[in-house]
Amino acid sequence: MKLDRDEIKAALRDKVVELAKNLDLDASGVTDDDILPATGLLDSNAILELVVWFETTYGFPIKQEEINIDNLGSINAMADFLLARKK
Amino acid sequence: MGLPILEPIRDQDLPAFCRFLTEHLSRERTPEKWAQAFQQNWGVAKPNNGFLIRDQDRIVGGIGAIYAERVLRGRPERFCNITSWCVLEAYRAQSMRLAMAVASQPGFHFTDLTPTEVVSKMLQFLKFKPMNERQVVWPNVAWPFTGPGRVSVLSQPDAIARALSPADAKVFNDHRHLPWLRHVALGRPGAFCHVVWKPNRLKGVPGAMVLAFSDAEMFLRHRFPLAGHLLRRGNLYTRVESRLLPRVPTPSRELTGFRNKVFRSDTLTEADISNLYSEIVALDL
Numbered sequence: 001m002k003l004d005r006d007e008i009k010a011a012l013r014d015k016v017v018e019l020a021k022n023l024d025l026d027a028s029g030v031t032d033d034d035i036l037p038a039t040g041l042l043d044s045n046a047i048l049e050l051v052v053w054f055e056t057t058y059g060f061p062i063k064q065e066e067i068n069i070d071n072l073g074s075i076n077a078m079a080d081f082l083l084a085r086k087k
Numbered sequence: 088m089g090l091p092i093l094e095p096i097r098d099q100d101l102p103a104f105c106r107f108l109t110e111h112l113s114r115e116r117t118p119e120k121w122a123q124a125f126q127q128n129w130g131v132a133k134p135n136n137g138f139l140i141r142d143q144d145r146i147v148g149g150i151g152a153i154y155a156e157r158v159l160r161g162r163p164e165r166f167c168n169i170t171s172w173c174v175l176e177a178y179r180a181q182s183m184r185l186a187m188a189v190a191s192q193p194g195f196h197f198t199d200l201t202p203t204e205v206v207s208k209m210l211q212f213l214k215f216k217p218m219n220e221r222q223v224v225w226p227n228v229a230w231p232f233t234g235p236g237r238v239s240v241l242s243q244p245d246a247i248a249r250a251l252s253p254a255d256a257k258v259f260n261d262h263r264h265l266p267w268l269r270h271v272a273l274g275r276p277g278a279f280c281h282v283v284w285k286p287n288r289l290k291g292v293p294g295a296m297v298l299a300f301s302d303a304e305m306f307l308r309h310r311f312p313l314a315g316h317l318l319r320r321g322n323l324y325t326r327v328e329s330r331l332l333p334r335v336p337t338p339s340r341e342l343t344g345f346r347n348k349v350f351r352s353d354t355l356t357e358a359d360i361s362n363l364y365s366e367i368v369a370l371d372l
Contacts, residue, residue, distance in 0.1 A: 037187050068212055
């Protein structure tokens with residue numbers, strides 16, 4: 001599968017909006033640089049759900065020690081992490 | 088729903104925050120008891136008592152922080168202990184926001200020594216590291232050797248304060264007001280180790296949970312006289328976290344399956360993280 005950075009980010013943004021909506025929150029204004037845990041738009045379950053969805057959708061296992069804010073803290077960070085792993 | 092306001096817990100906010108904790112986290116602790124935990128005088132100009140979130144004027148969540156400064160290897164180190172994290176269900180998306188607010192303060196080492204499993208995972212996402220959770224237990228047996236030249240176990244507060252080095256005496260004085268803690272000075276004239284313990288039960292058996300000691304080698308070397316002292320007070324075993332010991336002594340048994348405490352520091356290791364100056368001693372956890 002050829003990965004396009006903009007497509008990855010768009011898919012991530014859609015997923016964040018969907019997860020926030022489940023919490024009655026509107027995440028349509030989330031930016032690619034927003035630190036997701038600091039936005040107040042996702043709770044811990046939603047963040048873990050986002051990580052699991054990310055792993056499954058793009059077919060790459062994420063190690064426990066890789067699940068942190070540096071790799072998965074924002075839409076940009078997640079896209080960078082995925083593209084680095086898929087190189 | 089718009090985002091509720093996040094703000095630091097100032098001293099004047101403590102009564103309301105503590106009422107919130109009593110109502111929503113533990114009714115067993117009065118607001119006054121919660122407040123006492125945040126009012127330690129542990130050598131640091133605390134920037135706040137944690138952070139809270141309000142919706143309209145109502146507190147709907149918060150995270151407490153207990154600050155302290157300790158000297159490690161001659162250097163003052165500043166700690167922020169995270170505790171009493173409570174967010175109403177309708178506002179649970181704000182919980183990570185609270186954690187980020189506390190853990191992004193510069194100049195501190197961060198600890199949570201009593202995390203639930205969920206909290207531990209959340210904090211590991213914020214780059215907290217889990218510590219070795221194992222504990223070592225050994226039986227307390229009678230220690231008959233006393234007299235001149237023998238190891239002393241001093242338990243009277245004034246005697247402890249006189250026997251300890253100035254640095255250890257400061258630690259003792261910083262904690263002696265907490266009634267659930269027991270202190271001893273263990274050693275010989277000129278070389279005493281400060282030991283802090285609490286009564287404990289393991290499968291219903293009474294024993295001593297050692298929370299901290301000022302010198303790990305001296306603690307291990309003198310563990311038999313300490314065991315005799317503890318036994319005379321009805322404590323049948325000594326229990327201590329493995330991470331605090333340089334090695335597992337013999338005879339002893341190592342137990343596993345405890346919850347991992349977590350910490351975040353760029354320079355310290357888990358052996359540097361003390362149970363003193365934390366929520367464990369401030370809240371009797």
